[in-house]
Amino acid sequence: MRFTRTFAALTLGLASSVAMAADADQAIRKTLQAIQPDLPVEAIAESPMAGVYQVQLQGGRQLYASEDGQFLLQGYLFQVKDGKAVNLTEEAESLGVAKTIAAIPASEMVIFAGKESKTHISVFTDTDCGYCQKLHSEVPELNRLGVEVRYLAFPRQGLGSAAAKELANVWCAKDKQKAMDLAKTRQPVADAQCDSPVAKQYALGQMIGVTGTPAIVLANGKIIPGYQPAAQLAKIALESK
Known part of the structure; x- marks a missing residue:
């Protein structure tokens, strides 16, 4: 019984998290659409920083937004690891650029x-x-x-x-x-x-x-x-x- 209750709680928590992510995605897209209708948004996901979402544009560039889409930020997001600042934005953008360039035919x-x-x-x-x-x-x-x-x-x-x-x-x-x-x-x-x-x-x-x-x-x-x-x-x- 305890296992069943625990599983149910986890399932509800996961469903709630997915719903929140979907709401954030819609809110952020609505804001971006109002600002620039042709902005090439490729994906929106939670960033490593709590409460901040990462917006990936086609070609690799990154934006950041609040969950409700009311705040937008363009700039570098750093994470301190073992006393060193790691530029997460630059890492993500480089991966996006590499993927884009790799898709170009050699011909x-x-x-x-x-x-x-x-x-x-x-x-x-x-x-x-x-x-x-x-x-x-x-x-x-x-x-x-x-x-x-x-x-x-x-x-x-x-x-x-x-x-x-x-x-x-x-x-x-x-x-x-x-x-x-x-x-x-x-x-x-x-x-x-x-x-x-x-x-x-x-x-x-x-x-x-x-x-x-x-x-x-x-x-x-x-x-x-x-x-x-x-x-x-x-x-x-x-x-x-």
Whole structure:
């Protein structure tokens, strides 16, 4: 009898918890819908901090909200473990970004791989970008150090820019690697037509927080904004695989 009563109490407690979570989900979604109807909410769940819910957006970015949806917070949530502050927000966002990037087919990237790749980086690039060109000149060294370079398109001046057209020519070329080499050394790339992924990748970059190029995404989803010398970048990439 005691076991039956205990089981019933646990069942009621679980049902109550599920109902509360569902109410919180609806309340938070209602608030977000009122603020920004097109906000790409992927999931809402309780955060490690009591009374605070974590809102995961498509692409990995995180928001936080109260259970009733009346309070919203955008920023970092830290948890102190063994005397050290762990950035839970950054960890969650990196996981989301890694998942998003991993879903992109290799055929939609321009990939430079060495003989022995130990890890990879995904680089949002613009052909009309000095530091992107400098990074590209060091791709052979990155490959030698075991880092595969996967390019994604991000025309900084928008989809109507000359760089966006050049990126489309690169992605539509029969030999994408050769076309990328030409573009990064300021040589003309032949016009080409295809259903290029430039617009889709540009939108993806904006969704995960890319604002400039090169934007380097490590295998674990962490984003490094800006150029890094090959030796330093390879060390970071290999440590994060």
